[in-house]
Amino acid sequence: MKIPAKHIENTVDQIASLPGIGRKTALRLVLQLLNRSESEIHDFSSAFTQMKEHVLFCSNCGNISDTPICGICSNENRDHSTVCVVEDIRDVLAIEGTQSYKGIYHVLGGVISPMDGIGPSDLNIDLLINRIASGKISEVIFALSPTMEGDTTNFYIYKKIKNISIEFSTLSRGVAIGSELQYADDVTLSRSIVNRQPFVL
């Protein structure tokens, strides 16, 4: 697909550099943007530079924030003795969306994945270990993705802190609520039978 205007070609290339967006989709988005006014394009464009310039990561947990310490870590009403370890900022938003967790978080920024060249030193693990070693934390909830990489990361962190006497837990694993049993995968179904829970009305 040869685009006959170099500035449009350049914008298409920039949008297509985003994950999951191909050149055809990028062109569709660019042509939609072209219909907007100059001030709308200016607002669109400056959002990216403003974001890069002003965004902060909480120095305590690694979450995105407008302030040096994020709103969750600075909230006195939350349980500061329970830390939920997540992979990504989106996981914080997803758990916050459930409104059923009142503790604080620790964002690793990824999981250990030798295939992608991501080792423990690339992640926010040392800070987590310091937080746990400070003695103010009584429970660590591992809420990483239930994949090989997630489990490896859980195990790596667990090994580093197992001598500290705190409680460890992971998210419960089993069949999803609202799903049909026959479509659950074998591993999940088999684990959900082995780890069956007491029936509560």
Added chain:
Amino acid sequence: MKIPAKHIENTVDQIASLPGIGRKTALRLVLQLLNRSESEIHDFSSAFTQMKEHVLFCSNCGNISDTPICGICSNENRDHSTVCVVEDIRDVLAIEGTQSYKGIYHVLGGVISPMDGIGPSDLNIDLLINRIASGKISEVIFALSPTMEGDTTNFYIYKKIKNISIEFSTLSRGVAIGSELQYADDVTLSRSIVNRQPFVL
């Protein structure tokens, strides 16, 4: 989904304003952009303003261009007596991609669609009629989408220029090459039987 940093929230809103992109996808893209360096973000951001500032539309056919007259209209080797009428710049790219058309184009910028409030005056139709009236054109190919709106637009243009003695044609309609007959829709299949073509080896 409440995002705890206003500049990220703003960028997510901007990306989610693009057609077909929701807030979850927008956040995924924004977090990927956050990992880039400042100069990369600057290049990304300035692509949009540069595009808006510098893009030109060919004053002859309405195609995007780097010059006042586009590369197709200014190409002496093309057949300037055949004009292919298309809805959108993407259609020009698609037809050019086939390498089987050597004429020139006319980009309408849409089709007549009363439902969306788009009337003939919102489209690049007057310029097309002037081009045809100039007497330099011997064939007009209607290459609009085979929809109600596309057919209405074809008919509107045809009515305006039917007194000028030139040839009119439309893209051939029928079952797609490589598709399975049983999945073709009824209307297409029925038309492809009525309008059957001579068998050529």
